[in-house]
Amino acid sequence: MNGEILSIFKIIVSAAFVDNIILARYIGLCPYIGMSSSVANSIGMGMAVTFVMVLASIVTWVLWNYALVPLGLEYLRIMVFILVIATLVQLVEILLKKNVPNLYRAMGIYLPLITTNCAILAVTFLGVDYGYTLFQVVVYSISVALGFTVALVLLAGIRERLRLAKIPSFWQGYPIVFIATCLLAIAFLGFRGLVK
């Protein structure tokens, strides 16, 4: 029992911080750069990604273990997983449009783009590749989404301050954002070795 709790804890720490999906794996940079202009929007994006990520990993895990593997159709995985993700994104879009129209408008094109957000596809792939159980997959995807949100909110906070900073003209806009991202990634490198 003790060992199981420890392994779950390990999954959380490694997924959220050590192997942070953005700052260590460099996956899903498009929404990361696109939606980090304000803290409020970045939290909204983080929640949308969390919702899609967790649901997608559960559905894909079930499909993988009870449909694709028994039928020997492992090669269909990209197609089926993308189908699941696209459906879930549509669902989130419908829900947001109805319930949080302001966030829906703020997200604009980045909401449909979650469909092709490789972070979500990566999590569904890694979840089955690591051979996790369903419970572990849920924990794993929540942790990855947490790591994504943390990175997004951190960058949004930095960018809100950058707006007041005096930046050389050739660094203004996205260049300085990427430089800030690099520094964040270096800081996250400090988590390396935390989980053996």
Add this chain to the structure above:
Amino acid sequence: MSILVPTILVGVLGLAFGLMLAFFAKKFAVPVNPLVQEIERVLPGANCGACGFPGCSGLAEKIASGEAPANACPVGGPRVWTELARLLGQESGSWEAKRALLLCQGGKGVAQTVATYEGVSDCRAAHLLPASFKGCRFGCLGLGNCVRVCPFQAIHMDQESGLPVIDWERCTGCGKCVAECPRSIIVLTPKREQVTVACVSPDPGKEVRKVCSRGCIKCQLCVRTCPEGAIAFENGRIVISREKCTLCGLCVEKCPTHCIIRVGEKMALLEVKG
């Protein structure tokens, strides 16, 4: 057999997800103002952004809520404006369609070239240089930014003169070229026959004569010629009043440098050549 299983699997999954989405889309449907949809149907649908709103749907919402006027779409022209005004229950005023017009005739062999430009083939880049490769600091650079920016392919480069030619049949008056031109020599003008001074140089005649044979030399012959008194010399430039002008064409004939041109109903093409 081996093709059947994956086909059925993906097919069933797609069908299940599709039905689920259809169900949710119905359940959580957001009622949209039908007026917005109707306005969007009338708008041209080019999504060019000339109105300053994100696409035609963005403008449709603003028009429906009254934040934008019915004639906010420059591309649509009077036909769309009247239709929108009718939808909104407004009076359709005397809105006039606009067309882009190039106010420079300084092409090859007309305007002096003082240097060879070998930089990026872009008007804005050339305009950033402290000096001009053309003798005139105000004339057309002829590098074709307006041609590239036009969403309606209404502008092409005339090989002979090296100047852009605006086709008024295709031009919608969206004003993208006006905003793009770093020398601000493209203007929007009402779509109708008119005479206009095709030179913006404020330099005195002596200077203009040195660099261009089609520039306005401020001789004011046109002012004296006009029988209607429609032409005036104000703040160092020739101004032709559209209200008073009767299109008699005397100024066009008299102008010693041929810089007053007659612009037709259909074409902004510079009529005098050579």
